[in-house]
Amino acid sequence: QQQVKQSPQSLIVQKGGISIINCAYENTAFDYFPWYQQFPGKGPALLIAIRPDVSEKKEGRFTISFNKSAKQFSLHIMDSQPGDSATYFCAAKRSGNTPLVFGKGTRLSVIA
Amino acid sequence: DAGVIQSPRHEVTEMGQEVTLRCKPISGHNSLFWYRQTMMRGLELLIYFNNNVPIDDSGMPEDRFSAKMPNASFSTLKIQPSEPRDSAVYFCASSLYAGGRSYEQYFGPGTRLTVT
Numbered sequence: 653q654q655q656v657k658q659s660p661q662s663l664i665v666q667k668g669g670i671s672i673i674n675c676a677y678e679n680t681a682f683d684y685f686p687w688y689q690q691f692p693g694k695g696p697a698l699l700i701a702i703r704p705d706v707s708e709k710k711e712g713r714f715t716i717s718f719n720k721s722a723k724q725f726s727l728h729i730m731d732s733q734p735g736d737s738a739t740y741f742c743a744a745k746r747s748g749n750t751p752l753v754f755g756k757g758t759r760l761s762v763i764a
Numbered sequence: 765d766a767g768v769i770q771s772p773r774h775e776v777t778e779m780g781q782e783v784t785l786r787c788k789p790i791s792g793h794n795s796l797f798w799y800r801q802t803m804m805r806g807l808e809l810l811i812y813f814n815n816n817v818p819i820d821d822s823g824m825p826e827d828r829f830s831a832k833m834p835n836a837s838f839s840t841l842k843i844q845p846s847e848p849r850d851s852a853v854y855f856c857a858s859s860l861y862a863g864g865r866s867y868e869q870y871f872g873p874g875t876r877l878t879v880t
Binding site: 684686688693694695696697698701741745747748749750751752753754755756757 | 768795797806807808809812814819820855857861864866868869870871872873874
């Protein structure tokens with residue numbers, strides 16, 4: 653059973669456009685929702701994260717929107733650039749010393 | 765600052781051989797995680813340790829897989845005997861767990877394993 657469902661699998665966006673990636677979860681015990689960015693040949697790196705006590709968090713061009721009642725959260729990349737081309741993973745974890753549960757990933761391509 | 769260090773970066777071996785992957789977590793971190801990444805299944809947790817003690821190994825596929833953490837600065841993931849379906853990228857990650865709070869997980873560069 654997949655605990656975190658991510659969509660779309662792949663995404664092509666024009667330079668300057670907005671990239672939107674969505675995730676949904678089932679476990680209401682999750683209380684930390686990070687997004688990771690992975691370039692080819694590299695390990696995932698934390699991009700931005702949110703806790704359920706806020707509905708939105710923005711860091712530069714990256715924004716997480718969180719809907720607790722719908723159990724959904726999304727990543728918005730504003731003014732997408734070719735350098736943003738990478739695979740993005742949403743994840744979730746419960747409180748305490750627990751592991752991350754990852755979505756399947758979205759391969760983003762930003763074309764000029 | 766050195767990040768999580770993994771070795772080797774690439775490993776090609778024949779079916780039936782023993783494979784050992786190594787990880788050095790970030791100094792001061794007390795939690796260590798082993799993940800496997802494949803196209804079909806994405807990123808999956810295999811096992812994680814806290815203060816060198818295995819906490820959850822339910823993700824380890826079968827008895828052919830074993831992991832150890834003899835001290836705070838070193839962990840190994842061993843596959844014996846290896847099979848072609850074990851081909852994947854294996855990531856090690858570390859984090860700090862203190863005061864009831866779990867901090868960011870940092871990933872290593874991964875080991876790409878190919879079993880022929």
